[in-house]
Amino acid sequence: MSRVHQLKISVSGVRGVVGEFLTPNLASAFAQAFGTYVGPGPVVVARDTRASGEMLVRAVACGLLAAGCEVIKIGIAPTPTAQIYVADIRAAGGIAVTASHNPPEYNALKLFNSEGLFFNRYERAELLDVYHQSEFRQALNEDMRRIVIDAETASERHFARILRHIDAEKIRRRRFRVALDAVNGAGSRMSVRFLRDILGCELHAIHADPAKPFPREPEPRPEVLGELSELVLRVRADAGFAQDPDGDRLAVAGETGRVFDNDDVLALAIDCALRKQKGPVVVNLTTSSAVDDIAARHGCPVFRTPVGEANVVERMRAVRAVIGGEGANGGIIFPAVHPCRDSYLGMALLLERMAETGETMNALAASLPRYWRRSGKLPFAHGRLGQLMQALEAALPGARADRTDGLKLMLDDGWVHVRASNTEPILRIAVEGKTREAADRLYRLAESLC
Amino acid sequence: MRAARSLRISPAGVRGIVGHGLTAAHGLDFAAAFGTFLEPGGTVVVGRDPRVSSLMLREGVASALLATGHDVADLGIVSTPVIQHAIGRLNAAGGVSIGASHNPAEWNALKFLAAGGSYLSSAQSEELLDIYHLKKFRFADWTSLGRYSEDGSAIDAYLDILAGAFDLDSLRRFRVLIDCTNGTSGLILRRMIERFGLRFILINEALEGRAFVHEPSTTKKMAELQLAPLVPTVGADAGFLFDIDSDRVAFVTEQGEAASEEMVIAVLADERLEQGAGKIVLTNLSTTALLEEVAAKHGGQVVRLPVGRQAVIDALAGLRLEQIAVAGEGTGAVMLPQFPYVYDGIASMLAILTRMARRGEPLSALIAGYPAWSILKGKIPVRTHFIPELFDELEKRFPDARANRRDGLRLDWDGRWAHVRVSQTEPVIRVICEQRGAAPRRLFDEIMDLVRSYSA
Numbered sequence: 001m002s003r004v005h006q007l008k009i010s011v012s013g014v015r016g017v018v019g020e021f022l023t024p025n026l027a028s029a030f031a032q033a034f035g036t037y038v039g040p041g042p043v044v045v046a047r048d049t050r051a052s053g054e055m056l057v058r059a060v061a062c063g064l065l066a067a068g069c070e071v072i073k074i075g076i077a078p079t080p081t082a083q084i085y086v087a088d089i090r091a092a093g094g095i096a097v098t099a100s101h102n103p104p105e106y107n108a109l110k111l112f113n114s115e116g117l118f119f120n121r122y123e124r125a126e127l128l129d130v131y132h133q134s135e136f137r138q139a140l141n142e143d144m145r146r147i148v149i150d151a152e153t154a155s156e157r158h159f160a161r162i163l164r165h166i167d168a169e170k171i172r173r174r175r176f177r178v179a180l181d182a183v184n185g186a187g188s189r190m191s192v193r194f195l196r197d198i199l200g201c202e203l204h205a206i207h208a209d210p211a212k213p214f215p216r217e218p219e220p221r222p223e224v225l226g227e228l229s230e231l232v233l234r235v236r237a238d239a240g241f242a243q244d245p246d247g248d249r250l251a252v253a254g255e256t257g258r259v260f261d262n263d264d265v266l267a268l269a270i271d272c273a274l275r276k277q278k279g280p281v282v283v284n285l286t287t288s289s290a291v292d293d294i295a296a297r298h299g300c301p302v303f304r305t306p307v308g309e310a311n312v313v314e315r316m317r318a319v320r321a322v323i324g325g326e327g328a329n330g331g332i333i334f335p336a337v338h339p340c341r342d343s344y345l346g347m348a349l350l351l352e353r354m355a356e357t358g359e360t361m362n363a364l365a366a367s368l369p370r371y372w373r374r375s376g377k378l379p380f381a382h383g384r385l386g387q388l389m390q391a392l393e394a395a396l397p398g399a400r401a402d403r404t405d406g407l408k409l410m411l412d413d414g415w416v417h418v419r420a421s422n423t424e425p426i427l428r429i430a431v432e433g434k435t436r437e438a439a440d441r442l443y444r445l446a447e448s449l450c
Numbered sequence: 451m452r453a454a455r456s457l458r459i460s461p462a463g464v465r466g467i468v469g470h471g472l473t474a475a476h477g478l479d480f481a482a483a484f485g486t487f488l489e490p491g492g493t494v495v496v497g498r499d500p501r502v503s504s505l506m507l508r509e510g511v512a513s514a515l516l517a518t519g520h521d522v523a524d525l526g527i528v529s530t531p532v533i534q535h536a537i538g539r540l541n542a543a544g545g546v547s548i549g550a551s552h553n554p555a556e557w558n559a560l561k562f563l564a565a566g567g568s569y570l571s572s573a574q575s576e577e578l579l580d581i582y583h584l585k586k587f588r589f590a591d592w593t594s595l596g597r598y599s600e601d602g603s604a605i606d607a608y609l610d611i612l613a614g615a616f617d618l619d620s621l622r623r624f625r626v627l628i629d630c631t632n633g634t635s636g637l638i639l640r641r642m643i644e645r646f647g648l649r650f651i652l653i654n655e656a657l658e659g660r661a662f663v664h665e666p667s668t669t670k671k672m673a674e675l676q677l678a679p680l681v682p683t684v685g686a687d688a689g690f691l692f693d694i695d696s697d698r699v700a701f702v703t704e705q706g707e708a709a710s711e712e713m714v715i716a717v718l719a720d721e722r723l724e725q726g727a728g729k730i731v732l733t734n735l736s737t738t739a740l741l742e743e744v745a746a747k748h749g750g751q752v753v754r755l756p757v758g759r760q761a762v763i764d765a766l767a768g769l770r771l772e773q774i775a776v777a778g779e780g781t782g783a784v785m786l787p788q789f790p791y792v793y794d795g796i797a798s799m800l801a802i803l804t805r806m807a808r809r810g811e812p813l814s815a816l817i818a819g820y821p822a823w824s825i826l827k828g829k830i831p832v833r834t835h836f837i838p839e840l841f842d843e844l845e846k847r848f849p850d851a852r853a854n855r856r857d858g859l860r861l862d863w864d865g866r867w868a869h870v871r872v873s874q875t876e877p878v879i880r881v882i883c884e885q886r887g888a889a890p891r892r893l894f895d896e897i898m899d900l901v902r903s904y905s906a
Contacts (some may be wrong), residue, residue: 018592024513025478025587032474052592055516062510065503066474105592141556142660144502147509199878328882 009131013124015099015108015423018052020105023111024059031095032108033061033131033264034111035067037123040139042070043091044112046082048186048246049210052107056097060109061147064095068139075151076210078187078247079110080342081158085278087116087338088157098186098246101219101329102423108186110246117339118310155190158344161337163216166348167277172200178351179240181228181251182208183218187247187343194344195241199351204235220244220251220330222259228255237363238354244342248309249330252342252350253345254362263288263327265346267368270323272349273334274298279322284308285408286417286430287327293369306405308422313339328375328430372439378450380425388418388427391449414440416446456557459582460874461760465550465559468503470557477510481546483582484562485518487574490588492543494500494596495563497525497533497604499549499634499694502659503558507548511560512598515546519590521597525604529634529659531698531794534567535611536604549634552667552693552781553875557658567690568791569863571767572760588709614801615788618646620807621678625649626799627686627702629677631666633656633694638796651684666693668700668782668795673708682706688806688813690799698782699795701802703814712738712780712825713817714798719776720820721805723748728775728787732762735860736869737780738883750775756857758874763791780825829878832904837872837879840904844870847900866890868897879904 005137007026014030016022035043043064044384047053052077061071069092074085079096086094094112102108111127113119118129130136139145178201182188188208196203206227207215218222220242242251252268253259260268267290269395270281274295281295282305290326292407295302303319305311309331316324316335324333331341334349353364393399396416399409406419414433421428429446433439456466457471464480466472488494494515502528512522525533525539530547537545545563553559562578564570570578581587590596612618628650630636636655643650652671654663664676673691681702682687702708719731719741729750731741734757741752751853753759762777762785771787778784783793786801806813832840841859851861851868858871858879866885873880879901883894 009748010619018517018595022508023587023589024517025475025482028478028513030472049534050518050592051595051602054598055513055595058509058513058516058598060476062506062513065506066469107592136473138473138591140469141501141503141558142469144468144506146502146659205728 006261009128011109013109014058015102015106017105018107024055027056027059027109028063029134030131030138031063031111032067033127034093034095035069036065036137037127037130038069038114040068040137040143040145042072044072044074044082044086044089044090044091044094046074046077046079046094046096049076049188050099050104050107050245051213053097056107060095060097065144065147066139067137068143068145069146071147073147073149073151074154076186077154078190078343080338080340080344081154081190083112083116084161084338085113085116085154085338086114090114096246096286101244101249103218107206110120117313118196120310120314131221145344155193159194162345162348163198165334165336166352168199170347171351172205174355175200175202176238176351176354177202177235179228179235179237180205180208180241181225181231181240183214183220183243183245184209184212185209185214185218185243185245185247187212187243190247191243191344195347201347201351204231206231206236214245218245220249222251222261225251225253225259228253229259231407232257239350241347242344244330247343248341250332250346251330252361255360256362258362260365260372262291262330263373264365264368265329265330266325266332267291267294268364269325269332269346270348272353273323274300277322280319282312282319282321282324284312284326285402285405287325288371288373288417290369290371291327304402307419309341310413315442371432371434372436373430374439375428375430375445376443376447377429378427380420380427385418385420385427388449392416392418395445395449414442416442418446458875459579461570461572461579461661462758462874463559463561465553465875467556468558468640469520472504474510477507477560479585479671480560480582481511481514482518483578484513484544484546485520485651486581486588487578488520488543490519493521493523493540495523495525495533495536495540495542495545497528497530497545497547500527500632500659501549501659503660504548507560508557511546511548512837516596517589517610518587519594519596521599522596523599525601527634527637528604529638530561531697531792531796532604532608532638534563534792535608536566536601537565539565539607547605547695549695551695552698554665555662556680566791568630569759569763571763575760578672604624605638606873609638609642609645611789612797613646613798616804618648621800621803622647624687624803624806625685627651627653627677627681627684627689628805629653629689631664631692631694632656632662633666633692635692635696635787635796638696651686653680662694668711670708670710673700673702678702678706678708684743688803692795694724696795697793699798700782701799701813703817703858704812704882705814707814707817709817710738712740712823713777714782714802715778715780715784716744716820717805717816718742718778718784718798718801719745719750721801722775722786723750726775726787728773730769730773731766731775732777733760733778734761735854735857736880737817738823738825739867739884740820743821744835757871759793764793821886822888823884825882825884826889826894828890828894828898829873829876830881830898830901830905831876831878832901833906836904840879840901841870844897844900866893868893868898870901875876
């Protein structure tokens with residue numbers, strides 16, 4: 001069981017433990033399949049700061065060159081930055097070498113199409129078929145392209161897009177004092193430049209050295225951000241921000257050092273965006289009902305999708321959403337900049353709102369509707385999810401059911417959602433209630449049925 | 451058909467037409483096998499030739515070496531001799547040379563080098579091949595992956611070594627015309643001009659990745675065609691022609707006469723037997739018999755080995771370096787004992803110029819001093835199944851010759867010999883005949899006809 005999941009080649013791409021499992025040979029072959037699939041154009045390659053990044057980027061470049069692609073290396077860059085770069089130069093595609101929030105022994109290839117978006121599920125399946133068939137395009141020496149290195153313009157392209165939608169001058173004038181924990185990730189240098197130089201904040205940064213290992217669990221959950229909380233208090237910051245290793249996820253702390261629930265951060269960002277422009281909102285099924293309340297205040301519809309950035313983005317494009325995201329994992333998607341999870345856009349939206357209203361971060365958060373949330377996970381076992389779904393439905397007759405991703409049962413005072421993780425061999429249980437009692441009751445119920 | 455069957459995996463490394471046999475996967479697997487073969491840890495030196503596909507292979511090789519826990523020192527575009535010297539200088543665990551040397555641009559190859567810069571011995575090569583075939587590579591865990599660095603100083607460090615071994619001041623008197631064939635020699639020789647004020651005139655100096663100005667071979671024919679007419683025109687004292695990774699060289703006299711590719715080792719053997727302590731000339735069974743005459747003049751001895759550098763490396767293991775006068779092939783690839791294990795066309799050129807300077811004779815006079823041997827070379831693809839029978843029939847056809855079956859079949863008569871063998875790099879039979887004086891046309895044709903009767 002554990003051995004199986006140390007390497008996963010699926011429609012999400014390739015993910016695995018570096019060493020015996022995720023080898024350069026496999027990465028190169030997958031990249032050559034990718035190059036075969038997207039055709040012989042330029043392909044952007046970026047990485048996060050993991051120790052295995054350099055090794056895997058070279059394997060990926062090898063496979064892409066062998067398929068006849070031109071390789072554009074943008075070095076260490078956050079995933080949204082890489083996606084925007086792909087879209088900006090109209091590349092044939094892009095590959096980010098990053099395992100996002102997974103532990104440092106993992107790495108993975110994130111794959112983007114020519115618009116800098118995750119492949120849709122049909123494209124992903126087709127690419128996987130190309131990989132499995134192993135009949136890759138084999139460029140001859142005369143058709144082979146070279147490597148272009150551009151470590152300079154990627155961040156500027158990203159910032160330029162954000163600044164078209166954010167009033168940076170307004171933020172600069174406030175000279176916010178901001179604390180940052182960049183997890184020594186791909187955003188380390190860029191985040192410092194963005195917050196200090198572009199948004200004019202007085203920045204107090206920790207773990208912003210891309211040469212160092214991750215100092216904490218890489219997923220920016222409130223429980224692991226103690227250092228950020230302390231920093232906020234010590235320097236009396238107006239806000240604290242934390243990123244994951246590839247800079248797509250964002251966690252936020254208020255001026256008292258309290259780290260907000262990621263669902264609340266998304267709800268706040270949605271509020272900020274809808275104030276700028278009304279329009280549909282798309283979030284995944286596990287995202288807080290606070291989003292519905294906020295959208296209702298603005299008279300905007302909310303659409304829900306299965307969990308996964310690609311699912312959310314796909315629906316956002318279909319309904320022309322103005323904002324969307326995924327609650328629990330801290331992903332804010334603002335398609336006017338680019339349809340991807342983007343911690344930079346998130347930071348800018350929140351700071352802009354503080355500058356506009358003169359309110360503190362905590363005051364902004366206090367305006368959100370209050371919900372109580374609980375979540376947990378179980379080891380995956382075949383058949384376990386089905387049994388749990390049947391038992392839950394039997395225990396909660398009369399609840400509205402959504403079966404698009406596991407089972408979500410909605411009651412008047414809360415909901416429960418059980419599903420299988422896309423990336424790990426676990427089942428996830430998420431519960432939300434209008435009261436603490438409602439949340440506890442639903443969670444205990446789900447637990448008792450496992 | 452040639453394209454479909456281009457891949458050649460042998461103790462000499464892996465070689466093939468990129469995309470038609472040689473793929474990224476071969477490069478990665480071979481480099482991972484090499485990383486597994488070497489002791490854990492330690493630096494591996496990587497260099498490449500200017501072919502575009504070499505960049506692709508460099509990425510794969512570097513990745514696999516990092517993944518097997520080796521630091522990578524990337525020298526960029528350099529010659530194989532520069533890589534070999536860098537391995538010693540950096541005290542590295544080994545090296546990988548990416549490039550197909552004298553093959554056309556669509557080819558590429560990986561050559562693996564051991565600590566000290568030596569080619570792998572047969573036993574080492576076989577172990578490497580076993581690991582490659584088993585495909586159970588020893589990948590390091592994520593905390594002990596290697597680190598990658600670039601080293602731009604390798605050419606200068608190499609030139610320091612050459613400057614220590616040759617009196618470069620004495621060579622400044624010569625005007626030398628050099629055809630770099632768009633290969634790595636251009637970079638090195640340009641730097642020699644800058645640093646030492648040598649009067650080299652370089653042609654085809656620009657590095658090319660897709661198409662070389664002419665086939666990168668160092669045969670007499672190529673020197674005659676590409677270089678010979680220009681040498682007297684520019685008033686040069688000598689002309690030299692390099693292959694892509696500058697381990698081979700051919701030369702042309704001041705009168706515009708292209709020398710046989712066999713003459714490089716002959717001249718160097720003469721020079722080293724006269725000047726050095728070593729008395730043994732190591733060469734292969736296909737190389738000119740002039741060597742025996744040159745050796746006899748100085749009381750030296752020629753030791754003939756099967757074709758291939760492996761055989762030379764194996765033989766060197768049983769000899770002290772002081773015993774060696776010179777080692778090499780009639781292809782223009784020669785190793786001088788002061789640079790052990792490095793076949794270096796540039797060092798060979800400097801040694802020839804040094805002899806000119808020391809003797810005060812023009813190159814044409816130096817060459818005229820040797821008895822003439824004429825060599826004919828041919829190649830024919832044959833049906834593999836019948837190769838042993840072919841050798842048997844050839845031996846029977848020439849009962850008056852002394853036969854040697856150490857590498858294919860070598861037949862010897864007084865003043866005349868023939869060597870028929872299976873190529874290590876191409877799916878062909880090679881036929882070489884040499885005779886003192888005029889070319890052995892009748893013998894050559896007779897053998898070629900017989901071989902052709904076995905052709906596919």
